[in-house]
Amino acid sequence: MPPTRPSAVPPQGDTGARADAYATAPLLNCLLREVARPVPGAGEPRVYRLPSGERLLRVRGGRRPAAPEVNAGGTWHRVGHAELVKLVAEELQAHTGLSNPELPAEMADSRDAVAALLTARDRTTPPDDPYRRSEQSLLTGHPYHPAPKARGGGPVAAWLPYAPEAYAAFPLVLLGVREDAVAEEGDVSALDAFGTAPPGYQLLPAHPWQLDLVGPSLTDAFADGRLIRLGTTAFDTWPTAAIRTLYAPEHDLFVKFSLDVRITNDVRRLWRHDLLKLRRTNTAVSAAAPSVTPGAWLSDRGYRTADFAFEELAVLVRDGLHTHLAPGTTPLLAAALVESFDDTPLDGLHDPAAWWTAYLRAVVPPTLELFARHGVVIEAHLQNCLIAVDATGTPVQALFRDAEGVKLLPEVSRAAGWERLVYCLVVNHLVEIAEALCERHPDLDPWPAVRTAFERQSLRLDLPEATALLTAPTLPGKTNLLLRWTGADGADARYLPLPNPLRAR
Template identity: 30%
Template sequence: MPFPSSAAEEAVAAELAAVRPALVPAYAASLGGARAAVLTRLWRALAFEPLPWIAGRKGAPDGLTLLLAGGGRLEGPPPDPYATRPYVEELLLDGTAHHRAGQLVRALGIPHGEDFAAELDASTASLALSRAGQPSDGQDPVPQSTREWEQRVVDGHPYHPNCRSRPGFSVAEELAYAPEHRPVVELGLVPVRAEECLVTGNWPERLREDGRILVPVHPWQAAHVLGRERVRSGFAAHPLMALRTLAPADGGAHVKTALSARLTSSVRDISVYSIETAAAVSGFAQGLAERLDGRLHITRTLGAATAHSPDLAAVLREPPELYADAAAGERVLPVAALACYPPARSAAWRARFARLALSVCLRVLELGVALEAHGQNLLVVLSPTGAPLRLVYRDLADIRISPARLRAHGLPVPPLSGRLVTDDVAVLRRKLFGSLLTGALGATAGSAGAFAEVLAEAAGLPATSDTEALLTGLLPTKALTFMRLSPDVPGDQWAELPNPLSGG
């Protein structure tokens, strides 16, 4: 017997019936799987994050019981911190079964829970919509381009319960702008007097006119934030996995646009600080990559501009495809798309990829840079036979740079200050481990057992304090649910996951 729909699920169904009625049956068929996917992500958070209203956790071979501060009990299956398949279809709160994440959070009655529950309902409905838009089995051609592989990433963040939360987007806008629906998006241009702009790098002549900078603008931003009257016609582009980053239809630099909407956890605008530091960080990162014997390429930031506002800014950067030899049959896949890539399902392929990713990213960390190497930023170049050859990294806006480590290796320290710069070892390791280990590699493995095999590849790497921490300590991950339920707590918050190698 089907379970009652949430108001968000019903609202999406009603709007879909009006704007794309042919998708209604597929959407309805996708709801059950979407509910389980979001509930599974929520159970991971409840099992491992430092939530103050959980007084204790009692594990047993057949499940986990959470002891709530108010005296209640929440029961579920044994949690796998690295599972990406949906395996939780219901959780029992004081004996009452809950099958929807939003419904459960409301029943818990926790601080800030109502807003979070609404986001979970919206995430579930949006995830079902994303899945509904996919071709039927046997009708989905093998992707030929990096963009097509990016559009294969349907389920969003592999661990965040808000994996498909897009507040402020109507169904029509999701269909028109979201990469998994494969639309063509018409970017606009906002002319801003050059003296009123901050520009770094080489802003192209095609985006200048009569002493003005033409700032590319996402159509959602034009409609909801800037006002359409300020925006002139621009150019067609394909949305990439990040949704607000697009590949122009006629080729050329990828365009990262400001989008003042909260997707998963963060508002996706572009800070003035990011524009100020873009050229310096890009130049520094290129020099660092040259020390990796061709195993790592970093897409250059070509130009960045802002009207001194996070709501009106854009970054132009190289396409990652530039770092693959197409004539030789090489191709580039974002790591998040590896779940859709059949060779990546074999243990031997995952081991080879893990050796590459761990050796490169740990070496970069040793030199003094912690990459935010999650499945969206990190890409892999594949041989014609599908073997992982080297890495490509994009989007330098949130790396961390250690002047002390750079100096220890005789490397120049870039002229930077602010949040990108730190010598705090815990911060550096959290940045890399929380993105590469408990993010990209964990999601690629898909389970704690498979992840243990992946991590074991680090044992053969040169011994460093970072490698030792990886092999023996608890592994950090962003406490994404705790952060959404703690709006008054600034900055990233962290949880620690068991290390399948150390048994911790």
């Protein structure tokens, strides 16, 4: 059976070497995509010229590059993660003319977080539930982010008990908010089943890590009775890949919290402006989704918070799985299919072409139909998409989530919406799944099936953008490294052109 772990990661050995390998691969991906330039005819290992013009970089491996070496004076030498971080900072300063002391610290924090997660995993048994195992499998994380596992620079003991990658599960803290201080919208009645609030108060679950982070700012509210502590839930929740979104299996419900920590590009608060537009956005997707098969939408039903700590204590209520899943299927996080987790359906496929066709049939039609017929742009990237598979591991259905990232036409232009859709669906999602599949089945050409899927939807939906995509020379690739280096707003998306594999060759 082909290895399912990224080729950059040693199968065993000391934790430091494994952490370096996990952290190096996405950082190299960013560097090679965004600022390095390939040297023609270099072959394998691949050779790139760096922006300063003074150094060459060569790497081995495919979608998860490994073993970086630098040539600055005629001699190649290996660089570890710490030296690579220093090199990247120097090259970005040469490329942009800007300095940024924060991002190198984030890169180091991300690597150290991986080391802590690996240590925790070595003494923890993975969960039996395949869905939970898939959500909690992501040791690499975003494959094109320079610091995908950074945890805000805080001590390991503060965040490790709540880390999905360490197979965490824990009860929620229960707070009571005085009724005259409650702010809520939508249907959040499911929260009331999490415990019991005394007369004059409403129940407000809280993420224990978030409460630790913002606790000092709530001293007055606890002192004057606007906020009271009511213990913890009688059941455990467990964190999904999104870290601050937890699943409560006993209630079949997802709850999403603020988390005052920068994870990838954003400080992960439930921002007031996002919450206030949530109802309109989610309503638009929920109204369209029932007509879009075989896809399903996990509705963000509403939020509850305290008016004196609107963002800090907000909790969002999201549909669970059971009413949406096709009968007899098991959901798996799409992002987990490109990483290593036990029993991934990609291992042991007898007919990879048929599996890939089924995957495309589940993911592509609903995404394009929401855009073409309803003006809805969902973020159909790997972490926002669950794939329901049958008993043979064959994809049957896609379930999409996260109204916070949804864009609506004409609030954004059709061109901007389409660009965002192509980035999320094709570059971030289908390219990654296709490459993971091809690692196991090198003889498979995945792109004719993708072209067929887009051609069919273009005809069915009268979607000229889908037709044009098949002849476009490039696709939009998000520049996460440059966005973080230049201090751009986390919600910004800037793209550079990438070769389009859908274009007939």
